[in-house]
Amino acid sequence: MQSFYEATVVRPERARLSGKRAANVCIVGGGLAGLSTALGLVERGVRDVVVLEAQQVGFGASGRNGGFVFGGYSLDCADLLRILGQARARELYALTTDAVDLMRRRIKRYRIACDATDAGVILANWFNQPERLETQRRLMKDGFGVDWEPVPASTLAGQLKTRRYYGGLFERNAFHFHPLKYVLGIADAATAAGAQIYEHSPVTRLQRQGGGFIVETAEGSIEARQVVMAGGGYVRNVYPKVERAVLPIATYVMATEPLGPRLKDALDTAAAVYDTRFAFDYYRPLPDTRILWGGRISVRNREPQAIARLLRRDLLKVYPQLRDVRIEHAWGGLMSYARHKMPQIGQSADGVWYAVGFGGHGMAPTTVSGELLAAAIAGERPVPEAFATFGLTPAFGALGLTAAQLTYTAMQTRDALAARRRQRP
Numbered sequence: 001m002q003s004f005y006e007a008t009v010v011r012p013e014r015a016r017l018s019g020k021r022a023a024n025v026c027i028v029g030g031g032l033a034g035l036s037t038a039l040g041l042v043e044r045g046v047r048d049v050v051v052l053e054a055q056q057v058g059f060g061a062s063g064r065n066g067g068f069v070f071g072g073y074s075l076d077c078a079d080l081l082r083i084l085g086q087a088r089a090r091e092l093y094a095l096t097t098d099a100v101d102l103m104r105r106r107i108k109r110y111r112i113a114c115d116a117t118d119a120g121v122i123l124a125n126w127f128n129q130p131e132r133l134e135t136q137r138r139l140m141k142d143g144f145g146v147d148w149e150p151v152p153a154s155t156l157a158g159q160l161k162t163r164r165y166y167g168g169l170f171e172r173n174a175f176h177f178h179p180l181k182y183v184l185g186i187a188d189a190a191t192a193a194g195a196q197i198y199e200h201s202p203v204t205r206l207q208r209q210g211g212g213f214i215v216e217t218a219e220g221s222i223e224a225r226q227v228v229m230a231g232g233g234y235v236r237n238v239y240p241k242v243e244r245a246v247l248p249i250a251t252y253v254m255a256t257e258p259l260g261p262r263l264k265d266a267l268d269t270a271a272a273v274y275d276t277r278f279a280f281d282y283y284r285p286l287p288d289t290r291i292l293w294g295g296r297i298s299v300r301n302r303e304p305q306a307i308a309r310l311l312r313r314d315l316l317k318v319y320p321q322l323r324d325v326r327i328e329h330a331w332g333g334l335m336s337y338a339r340h341k342m343p344q345i346g347q348s349a350d351g352v353w354y355a356v357g358f359g360g361h362g363m364a365p366t367t368v369s370g371e372l373l374a375a376a377i378a379g380e381r382p383v384p385e386a387f388a389t390f391g392l393t394p395a396f397g398a399l400g401l402t403a404a405q406l407t408y409t410a411m412q413t414r415d416a417l418a419a420r421r422r423q424r425p
């Protein structure tokens with residue numbers, strides 16, 4: 001069962017690195033973090049930019065995700081505010097809403113046909129507790145100056161044909177898209193402006209040499225003045241300082257068969273939807289009337305059939321009317337999580353730039369990191385100081401993964417109990 005996204009793109013042939021060559025900047029990883037940096041650099045007139053991708057562009061999370069593009073980070077907005085205080089939290093949040101706008105502009109400017117649907121995102125309340133929505137609405141308004149509009153339960157029931165939800169909030173400045181088409185479009189734009197992208201070229205070794213670095217693959221090497229590590233949750237044994245600071249966590253997605261007019265029996269909205277649980281469902285209608293449905297967090301990478309079974313159960317909890325619908329695609333992907341749940345963007349003491357740890361909320365933040373690193377490398381301005389708060393803290397490998405799975409299970413249980421308590425008459 002191939003991913004819906006892979007099944008619906010045509011990929012150009014790209015060379016693999018062979019022999020020795022020199023570059024100004026060498027980027028490890030052809031996900032959105034690496035490619036946004038490459039595009040940001042060439043847009044600023046930086047020459048000799050090379051991207052090395054182990055598989056193919058968008059092979060990782062960037063080409064497998066839910067396709068939600070909205071403001072914020074994996075770290076909860078309330079925690080961002082608590083940790084940074086209002087001024088610095090606002091500064092970092094605003095970078096992500098600027099990135100949403102930049103992505104819209106790039107889609108137009110580079111004519112990226114990526115099925116972008118500018119219809120906002122609904123946060124649906126799983127719990128019969130209106131105060132949950134009101135607290136969130138106030139936090140966004142007072143803390144970040146952003147309006148998330150209340151959606152009364154009766155209005156929501158007209159858009160989402162389910163009895164599961166108790167009203168919602170609507171984030172208007174958000175869209176959803178085919179992430180792999182977007183990533184391929186960004187790669188094409190970077191290439192057209194002079195960047196070189198090599199595929200099937202996994203980096204095996206990174207070493208300091210003189211004032212720069214040697215980046216090695218099985219068949220070639222790059223002598224680079226600057227290096228950017230952007231390998232997400234997939235990179236291993238290249239630069240331990242970064243790899244030890246993130247945990248690879250899996251999450252799953254599936255796509256139904258095209259539903260035709262039946263789509264409206266479940267979703268009568270073009271908006272994307274997620275809910276208020278810690279372990280929330282996220283889903284959206286696709287242009288060809290399928291539903292793309294995602295959820296779950298796990299330290300295990302499951303087979304597509306197992307993923308389809310799990311997610312189908314989740315779908316039917318919300319939309320039992322889709323019982324006989326076929327699941328045509330199911331897949332998983334690895335996110336990279338820091339313990340503090342914020343992206344790690346900066347430069348280590350030995351001069352290596354990095355952009356990792358975007359977690360499950362990475363489309364806008366990887367675009368942020370691309371702009372910040374490109375501006376810093378081009379000598380325009382340093383990475384904002386607030387990111388130093390979220391450094392390369394150790395994630396504790398296997399121990400960290402066990403802790404993450406336990407937290408997930410505990411939060412799932414807490415949400416299930418809270419939902420049950422509130423449903424009792």
Ligand SMILES: Cc1cc2nc3c(=O)[nH]c(=O)nc-3n(C[C@H](O)[C@H](O)[C@H](O)COP(=O)(O)OP(=O)(O)OC[C@H]3O[C@@H](n4cnc5c(N)ncnc54)[C@H](O)[C@@H]3O)c2cc1C
Pocket residue numbers: 028029030031032033034052053054055056057058059060061062063064065066067068069070201202203204230231232233234235236238250251252253294332333334335336355356357358359360361362363364366
């Ligand atoms: C299933 C799923 C659903 C998600 N849904 C959403 C969503 O709806 N909205 C949202 O905002 N975010 C979502 N996310 C999160 C988002 O996709 C990620 O945060 C983001 O794509 C991370 O981008 P990245 O470039 O850091 O990593 P990746 O996209 O994983 O890219 C890393 C790349 O590095 C390459 N690489 C690894 N090792 C090497 C090496 N040695 N040499 C060369 N290359 C190497 C890999 O092959 C890979 O292509 C989701 C993630 C997943 C997995």
